[in-house]
Amino acid sequence: MEQTKFMAYLKELFEPLCNQLSLHVGDVIENLCAELATPPLTSSVRVNTLKTPIVSEGVESVKDVLEKYCRERNCSTSISMSVHPLLPDVLLIEGSGPHSDLRLYDKEILVEMTCGQSVLRGADVYGPGILGAPKDLFIGESVSVYADSGNESRKGLVKKYDGPKVYIGNGKACQTRADWFGPSAKSSGLAIRMTDPLYISPSLNEMLLNDVAFPQSLPSLVVSHVLKPTETDRVLDMCAAPGGKATHLATLMRNKGVIIALDRSAGKMKSLKHNVKRFGLTNVHCFHHDSTAACSSKSDDASSQRNFPGPPPYPPAFFDKVLLDAPCSGLGQRPRFNFSINLTDFTSLPLYQKKLLAQAVLLLKPGGKLLYSTCSLSPEENEAQVKWLLSTFKEMILIEQSPVIGYPGLSMFELSREECLKLQRFGPAAFNKQLSSSPLSLDTIGFFIALFEKKN
């Protein structure tokens, strides 16, 4: 039901643009869902240039992890890796798939939808993710693995599942049914080692890469390069956890200047602080705080200045650069088998993002830069927010980004062609190519970047 309502809403959202481009909106949305169900084939990793200023050393560490991955699977060809031509600290790792020539085994394992999505990104199957398995399965036996794409199956199924399911590859059992269900069930552990995944898309376990490299999506890696922090900047990261972009900004600043990293979630603060510590960064100061209240009402709050870098609130016009990597619907995360998204939650997000944007504008110095990003494909969370910001805050101007790696923004909400060219949009290749009539063929998760400057 949620899925049907959400699909109808998506069609409504994209209909004016599709009409303008003479495209059939039903086909566009159907193709989009099919593309979102697959993983991007290229993964990316950021080398910690503070630890290994020579990127090739980082390359060697990542190579070791990749070779181990290949040894454990039937990767006939070794995975290729290269430094991004425009992002000198980013390694691109080419995956492959779908491998449609795989043989199907008689015995089937059914896993939860989220577990299946992780398998498509290169993970193995762990005990808690299993929903169904045959009784007579033995250790070392080959099985075909399916994901419950409708998210409807109950746990403990014995027979083959006949509901909506997606084939995600073959593996070998490392445990038996008794380890997953019933009184003697183990709570965790490697359950199925994926020997022939449908997609070869190595998941670079963060722990294996330690402080040398950090797996991040390509568009996320573009953000810090576009904001271009300097070693003397005072930077605010309003929604910082788990710290992918904050640690990247801090590294680009060579561990100098000051970054204030705020997040509202107490749980996520732990991973933020862990990542900052892991990379040995001393210029990032983390505070558990709601960024909709990050600005104090007093224009020259002397105590904030004295205690800096102390906790918020901060006076207006206090930061050289502000990053708002906003909480969003995540309509762009891949792979994703199902769209049971609650429409009320989805449509209320833009209002919340506006509240955060308004604080960002207040906290920015004249001449300072604000970067707004989301991992959503929804124009309401992206282009519409740009239009709103420009018409609400006359002191803000949209500026060009560099490097430009993504597609232009969508020509919606009365944005001019010039304005669209100043935006970067990422996502499934066919979807972006169709809607922006671009010759690019970049296939990533959905993402959006806008860069603004506050007039002096």
Ligand SMILES: C[S@@+](CC[C@H](N)C(=O)[O-])C[C@H]1O[C@@H](n2cnc3c(N)ncnc32)[C@H](O)[C@@H]1O
């Ligand atoms: C897209 S994630 C940020 C990812 C992060 N920038 C990174 O690169 O690792 C959005 C974050 O916003 C946080 N958040 C949501 N509302 C917030 C608020 N009012 N103030 C501060 N953080 C908030 C969430 O807890 C979540 O961690």
